[in-house]
Structures are given as structure tokens and as C-alpha cells.
Amino acid sequence: MKLTINEVAQCLRLPVSTVERWIRQGRIPIQKTGNRYLFNESTLEKWAAMYKLPFSLPEKVNATPQQIKMENLLPSMKRGGLLYDIKGDGVETVLKNAVENIHYLSSSIKEILYSSLLEREHLTSTGIGKGVAIPHPHDPLKDMIKNSLISTCFLEKPIDFKAVDGKPVFVMFILLSPSTKIHLHLLSRLSFCIRENAFVEFLKTTPDSTAFFSNIVDFENRLVKGEGY
Amino acid sequence: MENQMENRLLHIFRNNPFGRETLLQSLYFCNKVGASPVIYIPKTTKFLMYFDNDVVQVDLDKSYLISPETAIQRATELVEQGGISARFLDPKHFTASTLPDIHTNFDYMCCPRSISDMSSKIGLGYIGPRVRRIVRSARFPVLITSPVYKEWKSISVFFGGSANAIKALRLGFHIARASGIQLDVFTQTEKFSKKDYQQMIKDRNLEEEMDLYVKQWHFFENRVFEENLYDVPHDALVILGAFGHGVIRNFVFGSKMEKIQSTISNNLLIAGPNYTTIR
């Protein structure tokens, strides 16, 4: 493969004008005849190593790691499912019951998840106010799950979650994600929904899954339009 | 990428009526192609231009130094009439106390046909030795103005098929893009046929630009080149490539170019052998 002068500059992570100047000044083993540049790739690599300069062939345009399109709320919520009438009268029991009911996860993960959720609750409450809590592990469950999921858990009766505004929590969104980045992405979308009082009122009616998901689709469409962002 | 960096034209101001014509011509060119002039008002009769692999001492004739007190004012007036903003170049570095360095980081330079000899010598077919050196060493094309201010309405490019002619053609595309004026390309068919020339364009992937920027491609079938030159519009900017060849003939630009410049009094934009296509 023959490199162009622009590609050489890319390899060295330098502006082309610098490479051209270096050629003129004779600092780099490239010869210029008229408008042609003569050089040998392996010599250049050796030269770069000698001067401890970075030299790596530019990645193919296709090979650049395409930014993984991050999932939105809907698929994660569908995966996590809606859980109704979660029993319990304290944070621990509620979480325990909720985790038990997430069908998507295997039992071994459930145990780890439960303990890490508790750990996070001990740090500070995930009750974000308005009767909503978003329990999540402190560190993302990197290898244990492939896809993010959000389980929407409606509690049998509101419980004290030590939430920021002191209101008893009636609904929890258990948020699990394979990476912090996805976690933040989902969290910001979720909080966008919850910020709206109408949505919280709607949640208080304990909607069925069809009504709930169509509501989420509405929100996501608004997000796409860039409203509020 | 293009036009992000503004294009700059170096003009050396001669403070007399002849210099006025040259400056007007420069300003007209700048207006057409969207470049901004950088004007140098010399304070000494000589200066140095350091190019990539050459240093050229330009010895100006005495008329450049006439009444320096009015020079800036006159130049500013002309520039203001032209409706563009210009910068005045103040040399920062000096090789010797009377020998300033003018940097060569420009996109165009404007020269009359001669800058070092008395202007009485200037005539068709004569390009001064300093101007030739500049053309030969410069990375930028040189605008050689007609002796009197002459507006141009169209652009003609001479294309003879050599590597340098390709450069001139590319320069033509650039000017066409910048000015929005389509090109007339002229080719004297000598060794090759029309088809060969078209193939040359194809080989270099220039077809698309050819379609985009070229109004018409004229082929001169007539043997006598000078006679054919009558077909070049009188109010055209003529773009051509020049290459100094050989050891002895360093100052000769190639026969075609010499013929053109001794027959045509239009404004010439010359791409020298070291001209690098504007990125």
C-alpha cells in the first residue's frame, strides 16, 4: 500500500503543513522531487521509533468503531417488564421481592443484584421524589448482562424510601445497564419523563402495559424532537 | 476546507501612475477571486524573498521609492475605492540592515512585467529576470498584469498536456470556483489528437471538474500558433503553466509560454514549476 503525504501526516498525528516543513528542513526521511514525494514506509516507521514519535497507520474508514447507537427507554423497559403489587413494608423487602420477580435475569445474578442494590441504597436513597425511586447498582453490571433493562415496579402500598422529599414511594424503576454510559443515557431520559407531573399522576393510576408503553413512546418522540434538551 | 484560510495576494506598490494601474489590476483580481491584498510599500530598493529552495533578491527600480510620504495614502485610497480591505506588509526580519525579508507565504503575487529594470523597457515579449526567478521559485501563481488597467470578463486556460499544464488547469478550476466564471480551455493540437487530450483528462480524474467549470474546449488545428492566439478573447484572464527547463535555459519558460506572452497583452496568471495546487 502506498501512502499519500496526507496519510503520512495522519499516521504521525501531525498537520500536513508540519510534515511538509519537516521535509523541506530535512528532518524526516522523505524526498521531494517537484510535486512527488518519495519515501519508504518501513523507513518512516523506523525513523518515528527512533524519535519516539507516534506512528500508526490510519484505521480504515469502515473499521472505526462505529458509535454504538444507544438504546432508548422502550426496549429496556420491555425487557424489564412491568411488575404489579410488589409486597413489602421496607426498602429491603420491596427490593427483594421486586428482584425475585424480574424474569429476564437468572437466579445467580439476582442475588448479586439484590446485594448491590442494597449497597447503593445504604449510600443514599434512590428515591428521587414525587413518590418515585430508581434503584440501581453503584457500578454497572458489566459482564453479567448484555442489554440494559428497566423494571417498572408498582408497589402494593407506598413505603418510606427515605426519599429526598420525604414522600412515600409507590413506584420503582430498577435500572440495570452494562456500562455507565448507557446508564447515564437511560437515567437522563427517565428523569425527563418523571420531571413532568402529568406522568407521575398517570403512574399513580397503575396503568396496564399497553397504555404505559404508548406513553413512553410519546415521551421518546418528544425527546427526538429535541424538546427540553 | 477550501477558503477557510483566506487567500492573500502580495502586491508591491509603485508610487507612480504606472504603479496605480498595476494596483488597480491587483484589486480587480482580488475582488473577482475573493482574495485580500497584502501591500508592501518598499523603503529600500532591494529585498529578499526566501522560497523553499531558493532565495531571490529583488532589486526594485528607483521609481518604487518615489515620495514614500504619499505612498500609503495613495494606496489606501485606491484600496478603499476598490471596496476591499487590505493589509500593509511591514517586514519583521532583515537579512542586513537595508535588506528586509519578505515572507513567501502567499496565495498569489502580482508583478508587472518587470520590477528591476526601468519601466521604459516594458513591452510585449519582455519579462524581467527577477519576475522570471519569482515565477520559477514560487509556490504561488504570479499575476503578470497588462500595462494598463484592463477588466476581464472571461478566463482562458492554455492546456498543452504536460504535467505543468495540468497544474495550470487545476489553477483554472480554482479560479473558476472562486470567481464563478466558467473557463475557456485552449489546446494547440500538435503531437496528439483531440482524443488523446481527452484521455489525459480522464486519466487524471478531472472529467467531473472539466464538465463543471469549463464552458468550451477550443482546439487549435491551424499550424501557426501565434495566429490562433487571435481567438483568445481580448478581455480574458489568461492562465498558463510555465516551467524552466534544463540547466542553461533556466530563465526560459518554454516556447509556448514565451510565444503567448509576447503576443498577448492580457493579464496573465502563471503557474510556475514549483506551484503547488491550492488545497
Next chain:
Amino acid sequence: MRILTSWRYPGNWPIFRFDDRLLLILMAAIVGNFSGLASVALNRSLVMMSEWLHHFRHYWWVFVLPAVGAALSSLFLEKVVNEGAGHGVPEVIYSVSRYGGLLRFRSSFSRLISSCLTIGTGGSAGPEAPVVISGAAIGSNIAKYFSLNDRQRVTLVGCGAAGAISSIFNAPIAGMVFAIEVIVGEWKSVNIVPIAIASVAGTEISRLLQGNQIPFSHHLFNIDLLNIFACLGLAVLSAAASILLTRMLRSMHTVSHKVSAPVWIRAAMGGCAVGVIGLFLPVVLGEGYHTVKILIEGEYGQVLAVLALASFAKIAATALTLGWGGSGGIFAPCLVIGSLVGVTYHHLLALFWPSASWVNEGYYALLGMAGLISGMLQAPLTGIFLIIEITGGWEVILPLIIVSAVTTTLCHYFEPASYYLKDLVEHGHLLRPGTDARVLSDLNVPELIEKDCIIVNQNMLLRDFIAIIKKSHRNFFPVEDDKTGHFLGIIHLDDIRPYLFDPVMYDAVILGQIMNTQVEVVHPDDDLLDVARKMDMKGLFSMPVVVNNRFLGLISKATILDQYRKELMVQTSH
């Protein structure tokens, strides 16, 4: 066609592509020969000139000869070849510093002719600087012809200088040391080897054409401890002489520029004054190699007063010749003054301590020469090696080193920059390889510009701007006028942090109200040195680059550091 032209691009031959040492050695030999020839030519024509003019020596009007010569040489430089003023060596160093050693072709012969006219008619100046310039210009033009790159060209410029000095003094080591110490300023094997080869070539060509003779004859001295201590006094004296010469040259230069006459008239006036001095003290005339020879031999035989007077007269004559526009160098006058000072010192010693056993006056003449060279050029190694080689004696090396070292130090105290470098240092043009100034002067603003900024306009609402901040990874946002595209100001996130978290402001504030319009901007032609200074003074980390009211990009300290490091690595490590 390609085969025909490829010999003009030897840099492209496969064997030279990665490592050009062989190529440089080959070129160095060629350059050394040519510059050797140049110096032989000047030497020969000086001899011819003085022989021819010898017939006129007894006429009363002989004192106008130097005037005619100086005027002719000045006319030649000004009108015929149109070279600028100045004695030329700084020009070479300047070009090596800033432009990769590019020199004009005309420099390769112009100073030879002009200095021949000045010196041949009796002006007090040296032929060494002219041959150094010629040699350097020859090297530069050969490099240009073969399309060599800047680094190779600089080496060949050094080769030319080395060849010239080696050839004129028949002193290869002095030539080599001079080229590296004064001209190139970089002790690296890539330079030293070709320069050494050029010195050999230059010396060889002069030996072939003029015979292998040591310019000044060699004497055996019996040097005891007393004489070594005595040389300390000589060092002080020669330092004083160097400083006097430097100051005289400068004041003559200033005085002559106050005279409103054409340059050639000025040169003639200076020459005339030299001629008058020469009527009474003929030692001051010409380059004075002959005088040096006599002084080393110890055959000058004058009394102390005459010697002291001659020293001053020679200093004055040199200042008159060079300061008023004659052409030539400082090297040979330094030798003459040095030997005069040395002999004077010997007489002084003999006067005060007549009983002590002083070595003969030739010894002190040698030391004085070394002292003056070291003091004027502030290049101690050149002084030491030159004196050893031109006299062919190693036994004086110890006092020689002491005198050179002490004189250099003393002169440095009064005159921080040497005669060659003074102008360059004053204007900040001395850029030795691997120094901060050099790296900064090589880098330029367009190379450092960062263009991945998101440009906003002044009528944008803060709400829309916040959406842009979310996408951007920069803290700076240039603001442009949405109609004219002119740069208006810049928004730094730090400036607007208070409003960022206040949703009430989102629809109430437009960017035109919160942008900073008092920003320092950079022009692409600005020197990086100035840019860095500006950043330091204002405590800025980045500045916008603006041309004709248009925003081009940002320049930031982080990028400067990154590029600076790379540049420094490429320039220095080897």
C-alpha cells in the same frame, strides 16, 4: 528525461534516502574544493595587487590609494552587485538560523572582489570574512542546485566556511572548529564529519596550488612557570584591546552614518584617513600577514612607545576602514593587533623586571593573537587551534589556553555577544539549533490551529446554545455575526456558568449579551514567540485566530506543548 535529470536530485538515490551521510561527505568534498579555490584566488590577487601597487609607494599622494580602493569596493557592492551593507558573516549565520542557509549566488564572488579592492590598496581589513562568505554561498548554491533539504544545506554552508578558512591559513582543524563553533553552532556528528572532509579538501587544494607552507614560521620556546603566569597580564591587555576595537568599530559606524554623503564618498573618507596613518606607520596598511610574520620572528625591533602607538593605530585604521564602509573582515587585523599587543607587553615586562628571564617576544605575539581572536569572536577553540596550526608549534598550548579562556571571559563581561553575533542577538535573530527560540520560530500559527470549534451566532438563545454545549467537547465557542460572518467575540464556559443552571434565563438571554468581546486575537502571520508571550501575560490558555474579521480556529497552550515536544524531539535527539 528522467535519467537525465535524476543526477540533479541525488537525495532521491536509493542509497542516500534514509541516511545521507555519504551524500553529504561527497558534496562536502566538492564544496571544500570550490571554497578553497575561492580563497586561493583572493590570496593570489591580493599578492598581485600589492606587488603592482608597490611601485607607487614612494609618491607623496600614496595616501589616497586606500581611499580609491575603498570607494571602488563600496561602489562595486552598492551599484554593481547590489548587496546590502555589513560585513557578511552575520548574514550567513542569520540565514543558517532562519532560512536553512539559503544564500544568494552573487554572495559567492561579490565580497571577494570588493575586499580585494579594499585590502589590496592598503585598507586595514582581513580577507577571511570575505572568503568565508564566498565559501558559504558556494556551499549553499551547490546544495540548491542539487535540491538538498535545509539540514543538508546548512551543513554544506558550514563546509564552505570550513574549506575557506582551512585553505587561507593552511589550517584544517581551525577551519573545522570555526565552521562549527561560529557558523553552524551545533556539535553533531552529522555536521562534524562533512565539515572535516571539506576542511581537508580546502587545505589540500591550497597546498596543491601554493605549496604546503606553514604561514608563520615555527620557533621553539622554553616556557617556564613564570612565563605562564605572565600571560595572565597579557590576557587582560588583549581583552582591553578587543573591547577597544569593538567599541571603536561601533562608534565609527555611527559617526559615518551621520555624514550625509553617498556611501562611496564615506568609504573614501575612511580610506583616506587610513592612508594618512599609513604614511607614518606603514604596519597598519593591508591585511598585515607580513607584519605578523616579522613580529613572531622578533625582528620588528622598535621601542616600546612606537609599538604601543602602532597597536592603537592599527585599531584605529581597522575601525576607519570597516566602520566607514570598506569591505573585509576582522580576522587578520585581529592577528596584527594581537601580535603588536603581545610584543608591547613583552617590552613592558622587560622594562619593569629586566632581570627576569622572559621568553622572546615571538611567544607573546602568538599569545596576543590568540587573545584577540578569542576576544573578538568569543570563540576560544577557534583561537587556540588557529594559532597552533599557523605556527606549527604545540609547546605553547598551555599558555594559549589560559590566554584564550581568560580573554573570552573578560570580553564576555563587557561585550556579551561577539562581533559576529552582536547584531543578530540584538534583534533576536540568533537561533541556534535545539533552543527554545528556534523551536518556536520553526512552528507557526497555521500548523497549530484547531478547527473543530462549533461556531454560534450572536442572536442565538441560551437554550439553543445549551443544546450545542451538550454536543461539543470544547469550552470555547466563537461567536460570529450571522449576516456578515464577522467574528464578534467568544464565549468561554467559565464565563457563563452562573446562567447555565438557571432555566429562567434560557429564553431570556441571547448570546450577544453574554459573549466576551474584549478578546486578544492572533493573526496567522504572528510569530509564535509573541503569541506565547501574550498568553503568558494575560494568563490565557487559548486564543482565537482571526483574519479580516473572520474566525479561523483556536490556538491553545495544550496543542503548542504537544507540537513543541515533537518538534524538539525531531530537532535535538540524534
